Amino acid sequence: MTATTDSAPPQAEKRPLARRLAGANTLWIALVLLALIVVFAIIDPSGILNVTNLQYLLIETSVLLVLSVGMTFVIVTSGIDLSVGTVLVFSGVASALTMNALSGGDSTNAGWGVIAVGGVVAVGSGALWGVVNGLLIAKARIPALIVTLGSFGAALGAAELLTGGSDVRSVPTALGKALGSGTSFGGIPNMVLLAAVVAAIGAWLLATTRFGRYTYAIGSNEVAAQRTGVGVTRHLVLVYALSGLLSGLAGFMSLAYFTTTTLTSHSTDNLNAIAGTVLGGTSLFGGVGSVIGTVIGVFIPAVLNKGFVIIGVSPFWQPIAVAIVLVAAVWFDQARRRARNQR
Amino acid sequence: MSTPLLEARSLVKHYGSVEALRGASFEVAAGEVVSLIGDNGAGKSTFIKCLSGAEQPDSGEILLEGKPIHLDSPTTARSLGIETVYQDLAVAPDLDPAANLYLGREIKRGGILGALGMLDKKEMRRRASEEFARLGVTLQNVDVPIGALSGGQRQSVAVARSVVWASKVVFMDEPTAALGVVQRERVLDVIRKVRDAGIGVVLISHNMPEVLSVSDRVEVLRLGKRVARFTAGDASLEDLVGAMTGALVQEDVS
Ligand SMILES: Nc1ncnc2c1ncn2[C@@H]1O[C@H](COP(=O)(O)OP(=O)(O)OP(=O)(O)O)[C@@H](O)[C@H]1O
Ligand SMILES: [Mg+2]
Numbered sequence: 316m317t318a319t320t321d322s323a324p325p326q327a328e329k330r331p332l333a334r335r336l337a338g339a340n341t342l343w344i345a346l347v348l349l350a351l352i353v354v355f356a357i358i359d360p361s362g363i364l365n366v367t368n369l370q371y372l373l374i375e376t377s378v379l380l381v382l383s384v385g386m387t388f389v390i391v392t393s394g395i396d397l398s399v400g401t402v403l404v405f406s407g408v409a410s411a412l413t414m415n416a417l418s419g420g421d422s423t424n425a426g427w428g429v430i431a432v433g434g435v436v437a438v439g440s441g442a443l444w445g446v447v448n449g450l451l452i453a454k455a456r457i458p459a460l461i462v463t464l465g466s467f468g469a470a471l472g473a474a475e476l477l478t479g480g481s482d483v484r485s486v487p488t489a490l491g492k493a494l495g496s497g498t499s500f501g502g503i504p505n506m507v508l509l510a511a512v513v514a515a516i517g518a519w520l521l522a523t524t525r526f527g528r529y530t531y532a533i534g535s536n537e538v539a540a541q542r543t544g545v546g547v548t549r550h551l552v553l554v555y556a557l558s559g560l561l562s563g564l565a566g567f568m569s570l571a572y573f574t575t576t577t578l579t580s581h582s583t584d585n586l587n588a589i590a591g592t593v594l595g596g597t598s599l600f601g602g603v604g605s606v607i608g609t610v611i612g613v614f615i616p617a618v619l620n621k622g623f624v625i626i627g628v629s630p631f632w633q634p635i636a637v638a639i640v641l642v643a644a645v646w647f648d649q650a651r652r653r654a655r656n657q658r
Numbered sequence: 659m660s661t662p663l664l665e666a667r668s669l670v671k672h673y674g675s676v677e678a679l680r681g682a683s684f685e686v687a688a689g690e691v692v693s694l695i696g697d698n699g700a701g702k703s704t705f706i707k708c709l710s711g712a713e714q715p716d717s718g719e720i721l722l723e724g725k726p727i728h729l730d731s732p733t734t735a736r737s738l739g740i741e742t743v744y745q746d747l748a749v750a751p752d753l754d755p756a757a758n759l760y761l762g763r764e765i766k767r768g769g770i771l772g773a774l775g776m777l778d779k780k781e782m783r784r785r786a787s788e789e790f791a792r793l794g795v796t797l798q799n800v801d802v803p804i805g806a807l808s809g810g811q812r813q814s815v816a817v818a819r820s821v822v823w824a825s826k827v828v829f830m831d832e833p834t835a836a837l838g839v840v841q842r843e844r845v846l847d848v849i850r851k852v853r854d855a856g857i858g859v860v861l862i863s864h865n866m867p868e869v870l871s872v873s874d875r876v877e878v879l880r881l882g883k884r885v886a887r888f889t890a891g892d893a894s895l896e897d898l899v900g901a902m903t904g905a906l907v908q909e910d911v912s
Contacts, residue, residue: 528757
């Protein structure tokens, strides 16, 4: 046997940490975010690093972050969910109307029991939209783009039917105080804490569990996943349900923050969530991505926006700057894939 | 001969108007390597897919150890100890080799985290490295996506995945097509090892010297039907080519 020892294949190893990091999109996008912050900080040191500005930046991004965590799972399966913003609106409406009904028409002074029911209704109704999306996509095999474009319109229509087209403005004050404008641990907004918890759980779920692994496997090669015994249909329904559930939670957060249902202000949430997710290194082709990347990606448009305001550049430049970064990110991803597939 | 390990009787499979299988029969015994050969489009891959649950035949019978079985999905076949290397490999290119080896059979951690679905990646990686070393699969890194490996390495991983889990039958649809000389010999060695462990191996290959060197028997498929059977020791290259092209017919092809 000694003769074969020298020709025995070397034990495969893990690459050194530095090389693995350099190969990860997340690192590059984190550097871009850092560079943006540094540039804005140099131009106006008291602007972006000011505590109040930072708080607003974080609060305003937290609802979008919750949507984007769900979007990350969906895009990793190589799907898409265009309905997140209007499902958010629908869930907010369903929740507000339920709380009002339980309080005899006006929930302004409602207690925590009613608020808890409202929370469950928001999350539950969101999840329900997600399950419908998932069944149509995974079972009926209708493309995700079409299904979620349909529910994008249908959820908003349903919300407007329920409210007659005008916002529900009676929302429990206790909810607004606690979640919407409350802070913990010496000034950290509760909205931000909740979004951080969602992102942390999402990151754990995607990176370390079997649920996450199947999500990657389906996005990478659905046929392979199916042939190795992954329940593809069931898993896809769960992924869209998760996205819907998080949209519902985001609807509840939005309700708490604005203390009204904001029917008209979420028509581009879906695009913002997709942009944040893709900026964060999640591939539209599926199989690649991370929640940590999404957290960073979501903050790039937000920082650009705040930064432009602070340094006095017209905020109309923000979408243009985001578009450039986004197209560059996708181009980079495609080039990487082409290089790999040419072997 | 005693009852074959796996037997297919008169399988028929249509794809729309294309008749890929027209009553194909086949058998493999335990501890035997059978090569399934035939021209391009003869129906070999379709046949394997039917026998591994990836496709369902329109009619015909499949028997495992003499008992009729219904393979409604690859999962069913896998649970019966039947593993397959598909011609298109069916690996997830964005996952690393260890993740591919354990796809659908992940090892979870102990305790509450495991109950929540958390994977024991380290253990899977360690065991995967062992298996790869044992089967002669050379990889520089275990944590790169499999799509970044060479075509031959990817194929070796797919072969390793099938033989690690098989307990009854392994189907290999052109497992050596992209391999260099050394890797090809390794795969053929693996095939012999698996056979010696009492597993039935079904090999599809267009490489006739390879077929003659590794198989115990050869079955020939032509236009969706079995047209000839040989014992590898008795068959010559001319016999095989003749059977594939239709110049030589042993079985009834009415
Ligand atoms: N999914 C499919 N849809 C339609 N026709 C198919 C499909 N799969 C196979 N066929 C047809 O069935 C016939 C047999 O194909 P199959 O792939 O089984 O051949 P093969 O013997 O494996 O060939 P090769 O040696 O080239 O791999 C071909 O005529 C092919 O066009
Ligand atoms: Mg084939």
